[in-house]
């Protein structure tokens with residue numbers, strides 16, 4: 469075995485292709501190892517359509533970037549023929565070391581994908597010395613190729629949530645399979661609201677699933693989502709994720725605090741204290757004092773905070789009956805509390821009204837066989853995907869990363 473044979477083996481090239489030359493170009497930095505491939509004159513090549521062996525019609529010189537050879541960049545150059553097939557006419561053949569249309573060898577792309585699974589794309593691009601835009605193109609090619617193989621025949625229960633690729637911009641809606649603990653993401657699409665539900669339905673149908681099989685949908689309380697689900701997934705029971713109920717009240721408490729702070733001085737450390745509960749282990753000494761002072765002086769912020777805390781009591785209900793009873797009791801209690809006495813309390817009133825509007829969907833979480841913290845878990849996936857797409861983040865790159873990190877696509881890729 470000579471040097472050419474070893475390189476040929478590494479490249480995965482086969483007859484009629486062989487290495488006809490290699491040289492190290494030292495006038496550029498980094499130096500470039502140039503490998504030339506050729507097929508002997510008169511060789512036959514398979515037609516890309518039917519595989520029939522045909523003679524070459526004409527040639528074009530093409531070049532691909534290959535894995536670095538130590539610190540040197542490595543390029544492969546070959547005269548690639550067009551063949552003349554009796555059935556398909558003149559066609560450019562596919563070379564065994566690269567996919568059609570790519571300027572990189574398959575081995576280069578595989579190495580790139582391996583890195584991208586482990587680190588931010590920007591860092592991976594730096595290591596293999598390629599423009600990050602080009603690396604993104606490779607990533608999105610393989611992600612969509614694997615995505616095409618996704619089988620959703622068995623999908624019965626989904627959760628969905630929205631996030632943004634950039635702060636309050638470029639929304640992306642993500643759908644998960646509630647029955648999958650690992651790699652739950654099945655679909656991600658730019659935008660938020662009703663149309664994302666329609667697009668998911670189409671995707672589901674294209675991947676073997678049916679809308680009528682979907683019996684449960686977990687989501688937040690946004691009207692567009694809810695009406696989209698009722699329209700496109702009419703058999704599904706809608707469950708509002710508890711995480712979103714809490715989120716609404718946390719935001720409301722915060723708004724009350726901001727309104728009240730405009731009128732009078734609130735105790736130090738109030739801001740973070742009211743986001744926590746009394747038993748929270750992360751409560752600092754200052755925050756503990758703030759809560760005590762707020763409660764003893766009857767600030768509006770304290771009233772709002774107590775409403776949020778009562779809601780935690782509802783959450784702890786062990787059975788559907790207990791939950792129903794606790795929620796009724798909570799609402800009754802709220803009706804008796806005079807929350808209308810100051811406009812400062814308005815945010816908390818509208819949070820309570822939201823609960824009333826979605827009462828049934830909130831209660832149905834106690835009937836659901838699925839864990840209730842699933843959408844909350846999505847948040848960490850979003851954060852990881854954002855970090856990986858740092859430096860070049862738009863809805864498409866963000867979505868590619870979500871698929872790569874949290875959908876079965878990551879595994880499918882390993883088998884390509």
Ligand SMILES: [Zn+2]
Pocket residue numbers: 515516517518519520553554555556557
């Ligand atoms: Zn043919």
